[in-house]
Amino acid sequence: MVTGIQITQSATASLVGSIWLIDKQAQQARCLAAKDQYEADQTVSLDQLGEFEYRELPVEGQTTAGREGGQHLNVNVLKREVLEQLMAARERVEAGAANDDDHALIADNAQLTIRVSGYAVRFNALTLEQQKDVITRTFTQSM
Incomplete structure (x- = not known):
């Protein structure tokens, strides 16, 4: 199971505030957003992040379509x-x-x-x- 987190405290200052998807079973973390040092979609071992405190974030899963091709449009309905x-x-x-x-x-x-x-x-x-x-x-x- 994948858990979404935001790192709230870490000895590595650049990790504070970063957002990750954590797969405890695979012992991996996927970066969603970070100040520096890590790029979006970069996957690292949990050990590489060192010790940190975090808060969980809600994660929504999506099923993929059964066919290839097509286009995607993201419409923002917000001011x-x-x-x-x-x-x-x-x-x-x-x-x-x-x-x-x-x-x-x-x-x-x-x-x-x-x-x-x-x-x-x-x-x-x-x-x-x-x-x-x-x-x-x-x-x-x-x-």
């Missing part, structure tokens, strides 16, 4: 402002300057799920740095 408001509210909460509207906005969007490297993750589960990265990579002015 950039929604994610920016959520991120700003969370910054105020973490700074201790939040009001009731901030808490209500975060609660109303607690189930907001986004796709990162083909896997679903709740936006509020990401670090502020990862949230900023998602916003800058996802929304463009033109194609």
Whole structure:
């Protein structure tokens, strides 16, 4: 069984905040997102990561189609402002300057799920740095 994790503490500073898929049976970890040192989709032995603390992230499995070919279209039905408001509210909460509207906005969007490297993750589960990265990579002015 594969478990999604976000590393919260590690002796290796570049691992903190990184997101991984862990296969304990195979003793392997697949990188989904990291600051540096590791690339997306890179698979490493669990031993290479050393000792770390983590929190589990929800992982959604997908079945593959029974035929080859075709195309895939990912449509975002969300305004950039929604994610920016959520991120700003969370910054105020973490700074201790939040009001009731901030808490209500975060609660109303607690189930907001986004796709990162083909896997679903709740936006509020990401670090502020990862949230900023998602916003800058996802929304463009033109194609």
